[in-house]
Amino acid sequence: MNFIPFGTKRSLRAGLLAALTLFAPIVSFAAEEASSAAAGGHHGVGQTFFWIAIILTVAGIAKMIERKGQPAVLGEILVGVVLGNLALLGIHWFEPMKTDAALKFLAELGVGILLFQIGLESTVGKMRKVGKTAFIVAIAGVVVPFALGYFGSLWLIEGISSYAAIFIGATLTATSVGITARVLKDLGKLQTKESQVILGAAVIDDVLGLIILAVVSALVTTGSVSAGAVSWIIVKAVLFLGGALWAGQLAAPHLSRTFSTIHTGHAMKLITAVVFFLVFAFLAEVVGLAPIVGAFAGGLVLESVHFKGFKDPDLVTDAEEFHETLEKNLDPDLHSTVHETYNSFSEKLTHARDRHVEELVETLGFIFTPIFFVMTGMSVDLATLGNLPILGIALMLTAVAFVGKLVCGLVAEKGMDRWIVGFGMAPRGEVGLIFANIGLALGVVTTSLFSAVVIVVMLTTLMTPPILAMLLRRQRA
Amino acid sequence: MNFIPFGTKRSLRAGLLAALTLFAPIVSFAAEEASSAAAGGHHGVGQTFFWIAIILTVAGIAKMIERKGQPAVLGEILVGVVLGNLALLGIHWFEPMKTDAALKFLAELGVGILLFQIGLESTVGKMRKVGKTAFIVAIAGVVVPFALGYFGSLWLIEGISSYAAIFIGATLTATSVGITARVLKDLGKLQTKESQVILGAAVIDDVLGLIILAVVSALVTTGSVSAGAVSWIIVKAVLFLGGALWAGQLAAPHLSRTFSTIHTGHAMKLITAVVFFLVFAFLAEVVGLAPIVGAFAGGLVLESVHFKGFKDPDLVTDAEEFHETLEKNLDPDLHSTVHETYNSFSEKLTHARDRHVEELVETLGFIFTPIFFVMTGMSVDLATLGNLPILGIALMLTAVAFVGKLVCGLVAEKGMDRWIVGFGMAPRGEVGLIFANIGLALGVVTTSLFSAVVIVVMLTTLMTPPILAMLLRRQRA
Numbered sequence: 001m002n003f004i005p006f007g008t009k010r011s012l013r014a015g016l017l018a019a020l021t022l023f024a025p026i027v028s029f030a031a032e033e034a035s036s037a038a039a040g041g042h043h044g045v046g047q048t049f050f051w052i053a054i055i056l057t058v059a060g061i062a063k064m065i066e067r068k069g070q071p072a073v074l075g076e077i078l079v080g081v082v083l084g085n086l087a088l089l090g091i092h093w094f095e096p097m098k099t100d101a102a103l104k105f106l107a108e109l110g111v112g113i114l115l116f117q118i119g120l121e122s123t124v125g126k127m128r129k130v131g132k133t134a135f136i137v138a139i140a141g142v143v144v145p146f147a148l149g150y151f152g153s154l155w156l157i158e159g160i161s162s163y164a165a166i167f168i169g170a171t172l173t174a175t176s177v178g179i180t181a182r183v184l185k186d187l188g189k190l191q192t193k194e195s196q197v198i199l200g201a202a203v204i205d206d207v208l209g210l211i212i213l214a215v216v217s218a219l220v221t222t223g224s225v226s227a228g229a230v231s232w233i234i235v236k237a238v239l240f241l242g243g244a245l246w247a248g249q250l251a252a253p254h255l256s257r258t259f260s261t262i263h264t265g266h267a268m269k270l271i272t273a274v275v276f277f278l279v280f281a282f283l284a285e286v287v288g289l290a291p292i293v294g295a296f297a298g299g300l301v302l303e304s305v306h307f308k309g310f311k312d313p314d315l316v317t318d319a320e321e322f323h324e325t326l327e328k329n330l331d332p333d334l335h336s337t338v339h340e341t342y343n344s345f346s347e348k349l350t351h352a353r354d355r356h357v358e359e360l361v362e363t364l365g366f367i368f369t370p371i372f373f374v375m376t377g378m379s380v381d382l383a384t385l386g387n388l389p390i391l392g393i394a395l396m397l398t399a400v401a402f403v404g405k406l407v408c409g410l411v412a413e414k415g416m417d418r419w420i421v422g423f424g425m426a427p428r429g430e431v432g433l434i435f436a437n438i439g440l441a442l443g444v445v446t447t448s449l450f451s452a453v454v455i456v457v458m459l460t461t462l463m464t465p466p467i468l469a470m471l472l473r474r475q476r477a
Numbered sequence: 478m479n480f481i482p483f484g485t486k487r488s489l490r491a492g493l494l495a496a497l498t499l500f501a502p503i504v505s506f507a508a509e510e511a512s513s514a515a516a517g518g519h520h521g522v523g524q525t526f527f528w529i530a531i532i533l534t535v536a537g538i539a540k541m542i543e544r545k546g547q548p549a550v551l552g553e554i555l556v557g558v559v560l561g562n563l564a565l566l567g568i569h570w571f572e573p574m575k576t577d578a579a580l581k582f583l584a585e586l587g588v589g590i591l592l593f594q595i596g597l598e599s600t601v602g603k604m605r606k607v608g609k610t611a612f613i614v615a616i617a618g619v620v621v622p623f624a625l626g627y628f629g630s631l632w633l634i635e636g637i638s639s640y641a642a643i644f645i646g647a648t649l650t651a652t653s654v655g656i657t658a659r660v661l662k663d664l665g666k667l668q669t670k671e672s673q674v675i676l677g678a679a680v681i682d683d684v685l686g687l688i689i690l691a692v693v694s695a696l697v698t699t700g701s702v703s704a705g706a707v708s709w710i711i712v713k714a715v716l717f718l719g720g721a722l723w724a725g726q727l728a729a730p731h732l733s734r735t736f737s738t739i740h741t742g743h744a745m746k747l748i749t750a751v752v753f754f755l756v757f758a759f760l761a762e763v764v765g766l767a768p769i770v771g772a773f774a775g776g777l778v779l780e781s782v783h784f785k786g787f788k789d790p791d792l793v794t795d796a797e798e799f800h801e802t803l804e805k806n807l808d809p810d811l812h813s814t815v816h817e818t819y820n821s822f823s824e825k826l827t828h829a830r831d832r833h834v835e836e837l838v839e840t841l842g843f844i845f846t847p848i849f850f851v852m853t854g855m856s857v858d859l860a861t862l863g864n865l866p867i868l869g870i871a872l873m874l875t876a877v878a879f880v881g882k883l884v885c886g887l888v889a890e891k892g893m894d895r896w897i898v899g900f901g902m903a904p905r906g907e908v909g910l911i912f913a914n915i916g917l918a919l920g921v922v923t924t925s926l927f928s929a930v931v932i933v934v935m936l937t938t939l940m941t942p943p944i945l946a947m948l949l950r951r952q953r954a
Contacts, residue, residue, distance in 0.1 A: 045758075046762025048582065049589070049759045050755065050759040052755050056755075060749070060752070105525065108522040112522075262537060268537060270840065270843045270844065271534075275530045278527065278530035278533075279530045285523025291526065364841065366748065
């Protein structure tokens with residue numbers, strides 16, 4: 001976060017205006033091309049390139065929100081909401097973005113990279129330390145919202161079926177870790193105990209979510225639940241999480257060494273890390289978990305020490321040259337502090353030139369992570385807020401959703417900021433929508449109830465970043 | 478390029494074996510999942526993640542080819558050929574990769590990033606210097622292969638129609654710059670005059686290719702050519718290349734300044750560059766040129782000086798801290814050389830910490846560029862080589878293809894290595910295939926003739942990297 005001097009504000013506005021003047025004709029031209037291309041059934045890569053350029057431009061502008069002390073992710077979601085709802089003002093240019101398959105894929109890649117990055121900043125050992133607390137928080141974060149959602153909707157919504165109430169309860173159990181993780185990262189708070197608990201609990205919640213989904217679906221479709229099927233889901237998920245973490249930790253040093261034997265450059269270092277990320281995300285999806293859970297696990301497994309075999313060859317030359325200059329120019333009787341300064345500085349240079357794997361992965365995140373959050377914002381349909389009865393139900397369910405997760409924060413151990421843990425678990429995101437969608441497909445959840453759930457997801461997504469930012473700032477003060 | 482000591486060879490083999498042992502069950506499992514998922518109509522992002530992991534793994538292993546002095550790109554294409562033809566050995570695991578839409582998109586993104594990178598390493602001014610030579614080379618590189626292809630196929634292929642001969646001629650005019658550009662980059666030869674001529678000529682060739690395609694298609698479908706339509710194509714392409722380069726040069730400093738006013742970090746720097754790349758690639762596609770031509774133009778427009786507004790904020794603190802240590806610890810009567818060494822070292826640190834835009838873009842290329850070249854290799858169908866009559870025609874056409882482009886090297890000015898220019902223009906790649914495909918769609922080119930053209934494209938693609946590497950090494954010696 002860096003603040004610009006006030007004097008530059010005018011030049012900033014002028015620049016934005018100039019950029020807009022330049023961009024507007026391109027956008028209108030592009031929009032025409034897009035619609036005519038769509039009519040002709042032709043869709044080149046250039047079109048998606050252009051959509052990415054639009055996303056990156058608005059995400060770039062959205063970084064201005066950091067000056068108000070807000071995390072960049074809030075800005076990205078908000079510009080996404082604007083872009084996705086311009087159709088309400090009669091501007092339909094950006095509508096095709098919502099269904100662009102390549103964009104959707106890049107968004108998934110982007111949130112995967114984010115969780116992998118976050119995994120890289122922690123270790124399996126660190127997660128194990130908060131394991132017990134995370135487990136309790138996760139269980140409470142499923143049981144309480146489910147109970148509140150089930151009984152609350154039976155009480156609040158007239159004529160709701162008990163199956164529909166079960167689905168509402170299930171929807172409210174979901175935890176969408178992407179948004180919270182990004183807020184914690186934006187504000188540099190990933191290393192706190194609260195953050196580790198939230199991340200651990202979110203992973204466990206994903207496993208619990210799988211089980212709930214299976215149980216609820218079976219209950220609604222067949223009226224009974226097969227213990228065998230549910231056990232198999234649990235076994236697969238636990239095998240993956242346990243097995244992948246164990247095997248990954250064993251294999252990581254060997255694979256890294258093998259790759260670094262082939263080539264020691266930065267490209268190979270990044271490729272090694274990305275292969276880990278991709279394989280873990282894939283395996284998670286195979287066992288039914290979210291790919292981002294796998295991405296996070298892949299990051300946990302990899303540790304900096306695995307990458308010590310990779311060295312920039314130029315760097316070695318540089319360090320040698322420096323050593324020579326040092327020997328030539330320093331008097332032997334010189335104050336030893338100077339020597340020390342030299343040494344620490346030399347180390348700094350080495351450190352700076354030899355780019356860490358985190359730094360390489362971060363560079364990928366610069367481009368792909370904003371795509372996910374802008375697209376998340378675009379999926380928010382403000383028109384749903386216009387239906388007052390639905391909005392009323394949605395607001396009540398939103399309150400239930402927040403209360404349910406805040407209660408789960410209370411079970412966090414003493415000394416932690418329970419509000420942060422509670423609000424950190426609050427965003428429902430796409431995981432909640434998946435539940436609601438299945439309910440809709442099974443004919444249990446009505447369309448208007450579905451719309452209400454969409455609003456709940458929207459509100460928990462939009463409200464969490466500013467609330468968390470405020471809580472984290474208070475904690476720092 | 479760094480060579481490993483011989484002693485590590487055994488451990489390398491053991492490591493590869495271990496990696497393979499670990500990977501094989503995952504691959505076979507994944508393949509089963511993929512086919513069952515395809516049967517169910519379900520296809521998650523995880524599947525594509527896994528394909529990317531496969532590509533990056535083989536691309537990583539392919540880097541071993543650098544020890545033989547060959548460019549990495551040759552290794553990537555070759556492992557692609559192996560992966561794409563395992564079906565001949567009864568292993569059908571990787572067949573779905575060939576039609577994965579997300580992979581295709583990422584491949585296009587990868588080659589776009591490559592050409593953008595290459596554009597960044599040059600400037601509009603530098604290209605203008607070689608403009609005349611590049612123009613002559615491009616014209617000769619179109620006229621000679623067309624004439625040779627037309628008359629050659631009339632003479633070589635029994636019963637060929639004159640329209641088909643025209644299409645063969647047109648196919649041989651195409652220049653696919655991606656492969657040559659990558660070889661030049663792999664071997665660190667982008668800054669030579671020959672390289673600049675090849676890149677300039679390839680861009681001009683793309684414009685000429687557009688015109689030829691329009692003329693030939695019109696001739697075959699309507700029997701006549703409308704001067705107006707052809708003029709409009711030329712006007713659009715020239716307007717884009719001239720206009721975008723001109724407007725881009727004017728706008729680049731302003732847009733960079735605006736973006737750096739919002740935020741000065743590395744993320745914003747990379748976003749600014751990538752937006753330029755994407756918009757240029759998009760505009761190129763809109764006027765009918767290849768997106769990579771636009772990507773290259775976008776790179777030409779951007780210059781390091783446009784990014785001086787971006788600074789890592791941490792860096793400033795570091796430099797200040799360093800200055801303080803210096804003042805505190807150095808005796809005033811110390812030898813001045815030590816001061817100088819300090820200063821130059823401080824500059825090096827600044828340089829190292831403040832990552833250049835080229836370095837940030839390169840990091841993206843580490844992951845996405847290999848996808849393009851492995852996929853290029855995968856599109857090579859070795860089965861076509863089994864048909865001897867077709868192979869015969871193909872070999873003759875390949876000879877014609879090489880001779881045609883080598884002749885165009887001869888018109889390069891004195892003092893240049895004409896062989897390098899000639900072979901640099903030789904790969905036909907996907908551009909040639911587009912011509913042949915249209916001929917096939919129009920019913921002018923027969924299926925067997927089309928297969929022959931595919932082999933020509935294959936051979937020019939596979940033979941160019943080792944030949945160019947040899948020529949470039951000879952030049953260096």
